[in-house]
Amino acid sequence: MSQYADFITQIDSLPELVKTEARQIDDRMRLLLKTPEIYGIRQVILLGSGDSYFAAQAVAPAIRAWTGLPVSAMLAMEAARYVDAGVPPLAGRNRGLLVVSISSSGEAARVVEATQRLRKLGALTLGVTASPDSRLGKSAERILGITIPSSTNAPGTRSYVASMLAGYSIGLRLAEVLMTMTMDVANALRTEITGLSDKLAEANKISAGPILELADLWQQFRSADILGSGPALASAGYGAAKLVEAAGVHATAQDAEEFHHLNYFVAAPDQTPVVAFAAGSARAASRTLELVGTLEGLGRPALIITDAAELPAYGTQLRLPEVREWFAPLVHTVPAAHLAAAWAEKIGITHYRGHTGPWRHAQGAGLVRNSALEV
Structure with a gap:
């Protein structure tokens, strides 16, 4: 395989x-x-x-x-x-x-x-x-x-x-x-x-095709901001981690509020896509509505992963099955992993760079397992 x-x-x-x-x-x-x-x-x-x-x-x-x-x-x-x-x-x-x-x-x-x-x-x-x-x-x-x-x-x-x-x-x-x-x-x-x-199975059906198409459009990009708030900030961290590990994309996780303070000012915004995890039931939902408008104003390529019934029409939007905000990270795992898999496939990058060349020291997770313990 x-x-x-x-x-x-x-x-x-x-x-x-x-x-x-x-x-x-x-x-x-x-x-x-x-x-x-x-x-x-x-x-x-x-x-x-x-x-x-x-x-x-x-x-x-x-x-x-x-x-x-x-x-x-x-x-x-x-x-x-x-x-x-x-x-x-x-x-x-x-x-x-x-x-x-x-x-x-x-x-x-x-x-x-x-x-x-x-x-x-x-x-x-x-x-x-x-x-x-x-x-x-x-x-x-x-x-x-x-x-x-x-x-x-x-x-x-x-x-x-x-x-x-x-x-x-x-x-x-x-x-x-x-x-x-x-x-x-x-x-x-x-x-x-x-x-x-059942929600994960449904999310899988919803995510696979659109994300493959999006990865085809995004394959020239080499960095991305991944956003979320509350439990979805973990989804952003996981999504960014998979993009780095699988595709070598320089992906940064950021809180959706902090984006407006910091990542908003990135140069060449049309060359730095955004993935936003935005549960419809989230306490941060009102800020997400504003975020979509902000991304449109910047011209940032965007993937909005949500279960909200309606968001401003901008970017690619995946409508996942609705779940409690507490449990959204479980369902978010599916599109996050699909994006990493598809992006790596589109640009022909080996996962973890094959642990070869300058990355060879990570073989067997040596860099995280072999560090000296100080207790």
């Missing part, structure tokens, strides 16, 4: 992945944390690098809304080197901190380092990984397994979705034990998440 076909196979597999794995991950989560431990949680940090960080970003708003706790997504470097970098805290006080460390491989050095460091400072550590025998598996006190059936080789897609499923499962379990949500409501949301399988 070609690398494009491999990527498409991964995308095609996402609906079945959600249908079969969401409940299994929930079942594992129910057994991990004891009720007194959950009662003691006062703050939650979800940390990761790359796709794992975007997964943390995607689920943090939902967990915050469900639990009422301070919940933040944090880059692994910040968690490893900059949390509590001043006066050493008392370990007993930190026991109220739940640290959720996400790494599918379990070998990302900064994630391992952050987990070890925060555990020593007294935090309760929960690793989310497909590799329980990894360094992360040995560093965290508890492990939520996201081991999923293997698929074709392509830039991370299935692992990203599995990581989000784990994050939602953690949030729902905390909420029902803390009684900020009834068990009936939590179970209804679990059913809703499993039912998103």
Whole structure:
């Protein structure tokens, strides 16, 4: 199979992945944390690098809304080197901190380092990984397994979705034990998440053809801005990451509000396309309406990925099936991956540049796995 076909196979597999794995991950989560431990949680940090960080970003708003706790997504470097970098805290006080460390491989050095460091400072550590025998598996006190059936080789897609499923499962379990949500409501949301399988399948049918056509039009561009707000900022980060990894396009993720402060001023706007993830139910929806007009005024080539019933007519617009804003990043995975796959195919670029030439040091993820741990 070609690398494009491999990527498409991964995308095609996402609906079945959600249908079969969401409940299994929930079942594992129910057994991990004891009720007194959950009662003691006062703050939650979800940390990761790359796709794992975007997964943390995607689920943090939902967990915050469900639990009422301070919940933040944090880059692994910040968690490893900059949390509590001043006066050493008392370990007993930190026991109220739940640290959720996400790494599918379990070998990302900064994630391992952050987990070890925060555990020593007294935090309760929960690793989310497909590799329980990894360094992360040995560093965290508890492990939520996201081991999923293997698929074709392509830039991370299935692992990203599995990581989000784990994050939602953690949030729902905390909420029902803390009684900020009834068990009936939590179970209804679990059913809703499993039912998103159909939404992903529909999004796949909607996205594939138009994005191939768009990639044909955009193949001369070498940079792009990818925009979103709230949970969709994670979609922007993931979408930008796949464009870099798959097609070598210099893609930058940006908040839709911050775009008006910063990226708005890019030179040659007609040569720098924009992809905007814009859930119709989003709290930022009114700003998205203004954003479309802004893009038109600049003449920026645009792809608007939305489930809104109606937006100003500009650019290419993909109308995805409607979902709650909390869950939009799951569905956004489909068009984001399609765009990366199609763009790489159109310009004939090898994923990850084949880990050859100046990129050879990334072979086997050596640059992220072999960095020295400082705990």
